[in-house]
Amino acid sequence: MNDLRKKVQIKELISAERNKNFEEVVIGYSEEEAVSESQRCLNCKNPMCVKGCPVNVPIPDFIEKIKERKFNEAYKIIKTENFLPAVCGRVCPQEKQCEGNCIRNKTGDSVSIGKLERFVSDYYSVNEENTAEKNNKKIAVIGSGPAGITCAGELAVKGYEVTVFEALHIPGGVLSYGIPEFRLPKKIVENEIDKIKNLGVKIITNVIIGKSMTIDDLLYDGYDSVFIGSGAGLPRIMGIPGENLKEIYYANEFLTRVNLMKAYKKDSETPIKIGKTVTVIGGGNVAVDSARTAKRLGAEKVFIVYRREEIPAREEEIIHAREEGIEFILLTSPVKFIGENGFVKAVEMVKTKLLESEKSGKKDFCEIEGSNYLFETDTVIIAAGQTSNPIISSVTPGLKIYGNGKIFADSETNQTSIKKVYAGGDAVTGAATVISAMEAGKKAALAIDKYFKNEPETV
Amino acid sequence: MYRIIKKVILNNDVTMMEIHAPFVSRRCEPGQFIILRVDENGERIPLTITDYNREKETVTIIFQKVGLTTKKLGLKSENDYIQDFAGPLGNPAPINIKNKRVLGIGGGVGIAPLYPQIKKLKEAGCITDVILGGKTGEHIILKNNFSEISDNIYFATDDGSLGEKGFVTDILKKTELSYDLVIAIGPLIMMKSVTDITKKYNIKTNVSLNPIMIDGTGMCGGCRVTVGGKTKFACVDGPDFDGFEVDFKECMERQTVYDEKHICFMGAK
Ligand SMILES: Cc1cc2nc3c(=O)[nH]c(=O)nc-3n(C[C@H](O)[C@H](O)[C@H](O)COP(=O)(O)OP(=O)(O)OC[C@H]3O[C@@H](n4cnc5c(N)ncnc54)[C@H](O)[C@@H]3O)c2cc1C
Ligand code: FES
Numbered sequence: 001m002n003d004l005r006k007k008v009q010i011k012e013l014i015s016a017e018r019n020k021n022f023e024e025v026v027i028g029y030s031e032e033e034a035v036s037e038s039q040r041c042l043n044c045k046n047p048m049c050v051k052g053c054p055v056n057v058p059i060p061d062f063i064e065k066i067k068e069r070k071f072n073e074a075y076k077i078i079k080t081e082n083f084l085p086a087v088c089g090r091v092c093p094q095e096k097q098c099e100g101n102c103i104r105n106k107t108g109d110s111v112s113i114g115k116l117e118r119f120v121s122d123y124y125s126v127n128e129e130n131t132a133e134k135n136n137k138k139i140a141v142i143g144s145g146p147a148g149i150t151c152a153g154e155l156a157v158k159g160y161e162v163t164v165f166e167a168l169h170i171p172g173g174v175l176s177y178g179i180p181e182f183r184l185p186k187k188i189v190e191n192e193i194d195k196i197k198n199l200g201v202k203i204i205t206n207v208i209i210g211k212s213m214t215i216d217d218l219l220y221d222g223y224d225s226v227f228i229g230s231g232a233g234l235p236r237i238m239g240i241p242g243e244n245l246k247e248i249y250y251a252n253e254f255l256t257r258v259n260l261m262k263a264y265k266k267d268s269e270t271p272i273k274i275g276k277t278v279t280v281i282g283g284g285n286v287a288v289d290s291a292r293t294a295k296r297l298g299a300e301k302v303f304i305v306y307r308r309e310e311i312p313a314r315e316e317e318i319i320h321a322r323e324e325g326i327e328f329i330l331l332t333s334p335v336k337f338i339g340e341n342g343f344v345k346a347v348e349m350v351k352t353k354l355l356e357s358e359k360s361g362k363k364d365f366c367e368i369e370g371s372n373y374l375f376e377t378d379t380v381i382i383a384a385g386q387t388s389n390p391i392i393s394s395v396t397p398g399l400k401i402y403g404n405g406k407i408f409a410d411s412e413t414n415q416t417s418i419k420k421v422y423a424g425g426d427a428v429t430g431a432a433t434v435i436s437a438m439e440a441g442k443k444a445a446l447a448i449d450k451y452f453k454n455e456p457e458t459v
Numbered sequence: 460m461y462r463i464i465k466k467v468i469l470n471n472d473v474t475m476m477e478i479h480a481p482f483v484s485r486r487c488e489p490g491q492f493i494i495l496r497v498d499e500n501g502e503r504i505p506l507t508i509t510d511y512n513r514e515k516e517t518v519t520i521i522f523q524k525v526g527l528t529t530k531k532l533g534l535k536s537e538n539d540y541i542q543d544f545a546g547p548l549g550n551p552a553p554i555n556i557k558n559k560r561v562l563g564i565g566g567g568v569g570i571a572p573l574y575p576q577i578k579k580l581k582e583a584g585c586i587t588d589v590i591l592g593g594k595t596g597e598h599i600i601l602k603n604n605f606s607e608i609s610d611n612i613y614f615a616t617d618d619g620s621l622g623e624k625g626f627v628t629d630i631l632k633k634t635e636l637s638y639d640l641v642i643a644i645g646p647l648i649m650m651k652s653v654t655d656i657t658k659k660y661n662i663k664t665n666v667s668l669n670p671i672m673i674d675g676t677g678m679c680g681g682c683r684v685t686v687g688g689k690t691k692f693a694c695v696d697g698p699d700f701d702g703f704e705v706d707f708k709e710c711m712e713r714q715t716v717y718d719e720k721h722i723c724f725m726g727a728k
Contacts, residue, residue: 167545167674167676168545168674168676169496169503169542169543169545177678204482205543205545206482206543206544206545206546207482207545208545208546208547208548208676211486211491211546211547211548212482212483212485212486212545212546212547213482213485213486214486217485217486233674233676233677233678234677234678235678235679235680237680237690239690243690244683244684244685244690244709244713246712246713246715246716247716249680249681250679250680250681252678252679252680253673253679253680253681256673256674256678256679257673260673261502261503261673262500267500268500268502269500269501269502269527269528270502270503270673273716342712342713342715389676389677389678389695390677390695391676391677391695
């Protein structure tokens with residue numbers, strides 16, 4: 001018998017090889033491995049893992065089905081609460097959520113809930129029919145990221161006629177243009193989106209709400225309610241000298257060129273240009289993804305420069321990045337970019353130190369005077385945060401916004417300051433996580449449904 | 460997919476197309492642009508909306524066959540389809556009819572985006588003069604369209620085949636320079652030279668910037684320009700800016716990022 005304190009190790013591509021291609025790093029469990037891992041679940045009476053899951057997937061229930069080798073049934077259980085399990089199994093920060101709460105953590109490894117979720121999602125290939133009776137209510141969803149897709153799916157299975165409007169030419173939001181292929185294959189995202197379309201959801205790409213049509217137009221055109229899931233797609237400008245030198249990219253541009261426009265493929269018409277040494281500024285998932293992408297494009301040295309000590313990115317990705325040869329420079333911040341012939345050539349850095357802020361208990365930081373030094377680089381990728389895009393809010397009178405242009409939404413119902421208009425995901429919270437965006441999309445869908453169920457019949 | 464309703468070859472380099480695009484035609488205004496992809500693996504390129512017809516749900520674009528994408532687009536015929544056509548993007552041009560006397564200056568394909576702005580000003584009752592420049596007379600597009608909406612029209616060509624031999628700025632210097640507003644659209648160097656002159660006379664000058672773009676919605680930051688010392692995104696803050704405030708030197712620098720060979724394609728997959 002295996003040591004039940006240890007999880008069944010997952011197979012991965014070899015780091016020295018994978019950092020030169022875009023294939024998915026984590027290979028996934030085989031059936032035997034999944035069953036074996038499922039047997040580590042203690043099926044707790046009061047499962048803490050479920051409490052850690054923002055959408056409350058009945059985790060022990062689906063793991064029980066894996067024990068019985070009823071993989072399709074396991075999938076259906078997850079699907080009752082989570083519309084994008086193949087995505088979540090791959091990108092959720094499980095160590096802070098379900099797995100972080102797992103009782104097995106106390107004496108060993110937590111159950112690999114994320115990997116099991118991924119296993120059953122990849123196993124399941126039945127195309128579900130939508131059997132819900134149509135209720136003749138039309139809903140417009142703005143944005144096809146996790147928030148919009150979840151809201152659309154939840155409403156479609158309740159009988160609503162849902163149309164999603166997407167600004168880009170491909171649906172998926174950050175799942176398509178942001179998170180790289182080697183972590184979330186685009187095929188997986190396409191499959192998940194096809195499943196949503198299969199429920200009857202219509203997705204219209206190339207429509208920018210606020211420009212092509214306003215929210216008023218949508219309501220005028222006969223949509224009974226609108227959900228805004230437009231994300232946080234506006235890079236934060238650092239505002240330090242030299243930021244517009246050539247070969248300084250915001251992470252969104254860099255990742256979009258690679259993921260959405262496939263700049264790494266020979267037949268792509270959208271190029272990307274990177275040098276031998278690449279310096280990434282920031283410490284979140286976006287920074288780590290940019291660094292690993294740069295390495296795969298052939299950069300010899302890739303550095304992640306972060307002003308604090310603890311990298312906030314997903315734990316597994318930090319481990320993978322280190323294995324792939326990414327170097328971390330912590331407690332350091334850029335103050336200036338220095339150029340030559342219009343191209344960036346070096347970054348002036350300053351060392352930082354942490355301060356224990358008395359009020360919040362959260363560690364703040366300050367720059368250490370006189371600790372500046374020059375750091376030579378050929379390319380810089382700035383991943384220093386995102387803010388909300390003003391395209392919708394600037395043309396929607398009455399839509400309340402707060403702090404840096406985020407859309408205000410009620411924390412219970414996700415309704416905005418406008419009746420019948422709901423919002424959720426990064427557009428409301430600022431850059432957060434896939435699962436929190438999905439939670440918001442789901443809450444809004446439930447609130448919309450409740451609204452129409454309670455609405456007195458209009459004559 | 461978006462159908463090409465009409466195709467007109469304006470000269471060897473420049474083509475006009477009318478595209479069926481109901482979501483663009485519904486709300487578009489002069490000064491705004493679209494982003495298109497010709498086919499499945501194509502890049503996204505921005506093109507200014509030259510004209511539109513809300514009843515027919517069409518949008519007219521004019522493009523010069525310079526790069527891979529515009530060449531491929533030029534190969535398409537009437538009733539063919541374009542893969543993606545998104546818009547309208549950017550802000551409508553700041554059209555202020557208090558400007559009684561307006562001078563439009565268009566260079567090369569920059570003449571196309573100038574057209575809807577001058578048309579709108581004319582319709583609003585302004586006095587509109589235009590200077591159009593190009594390599595040869597043949598390269599000056601929309602001559603007839605402009606003559607219908609301009610009080611005075613001047614031409615400058617490199618070879619003197621139409622109007623004056625020289626630059627649009629040579630003609631500009633000879634005008635009375637008594638305009639309330641100048642709108643200059645064309646190559647960066649032309650727009651810069653125009654503002655160098657109009658600045659001396661303190662004539663407000665709007666220019667339209669067309670840097671490298673990807674999404675056109677403010678998401679990537681690739682289109683950033685410095686205006687009045689601040690970083691702006693041409694796609695959402697522009698494309699029209701006060702010409703006196705634009706850092707043309709930086710714009711010209713940034714436009715050359717992808718000029719060299721040092722571009723990375725990977726063989727993966
Ligand atoms: C590189 C990167 C890596 C990440 N890694 C992780 C991770 O590992 N785990 C995790 O949990 N989270 C991760 N995140 C964060 C996560 O992806 C986001 O929090 C999540 O996608 C937000 O979902 P959303 O639906 O609110 O918005 P988005 O995914 O941003 O989708 C918004 C969509 O709306 C469209 N849109 C915007 N404006 C309009 C308009 N006016 N009209 C029509 N459409 C519009 C956009 O084009 C986009 O498709 C990562 C983010 C990035 C950028
Ligand atoms: S084109 Fe991407 S931000 Fe303007």
